[in-house]
Amino acid sequence: MPELPEVEVIRRYLVPVLLGRVIEQVWVRSAPPVFLTPPRALARRLLGERIVEVERRGKYLLFLLGTGPRLLVHLGMTGQLRLVADEVRRASPLPRGGPIEAMLDRHVHLKLRLSGTGLALLYRDPRRFGRLQWLDAQAKSRRLDRLGPEALTVSGRQLQGAARGRRLAVKSFLLDQHALAGVGNIYADEALFLAKILPTRGVQTLNDAEWRRLSNSLCKVLTAAIQRGGSSIDDYVRPDGTSGRYQTRHRVYGRTGRPCPSCRAPVDLVRIGQRSAHFCSRCQR
């Protein structure tokens, strides 16, 4: 689900709430394969740590802890980080089916109680494609080290360099996190539309100007999406449960058969590398 804009929106929301807070209680549900670090060991290590920074790399979030280690979080397709009131309500049970009760369902895998806030941070993930990992103070992470440059700030030259010697569709290239970090299916389609480049084009066929247009389009689309709180299609919500508003601005993603916002021709759909690609065959070349 979440691509770079959604992860960044979550990060910015969490920073003012979490920084300086101590994790004073940890609850885990052992549901493989979410826990790259065994859940009980993860809980033991998180307890008592102070959160000193929250960083993002590609689609990963890193919670930096006071004694040096980090908690690495990837949200997969349906992962959510939610802030909820962590009160004990014995006298008045929660209303059935209410939003808070929904947050305490079987899909919650981790709950961190935050000092001085009355809040808990929940990790919830129905499909369990997300991952949680403890990284020791000096430990290197192969997952992080192998990521390509950040899509938000990548240059045309960098993109071109990463594609050198490769032969694959430009759409597949944008989705390869080792080539470029942060882009997923929505923003790959949107950026290619803005750059007027067909998703099926081989990377070896793009010229300098096209690589430049692509990097500019990536920056433009990702920035606009962050500004509007990300794209809420199905599961994605911000930590307070509210939806993003960029999904209404999608030009081609999820708009198969509907008019291209630029030329009114119907938006096309093809499969590229097992994933759907939306595009306008008139505007994109």
Added chain:
DNA sequence: CAAATCCCCTGCAGGC
């Protein structure tokens, strides 16, 4: 080495 394929999961929409 690079690229294609399969698989991990749940939930939902659409067809019958």
Added chain:
DNA sequence: TGCCTGCAGGGGATTT
């Protein structure tokens, strides 16, 4: 109403 199929924002391991 139920059952079936296909599809979904990700990415890793395995195969070719």
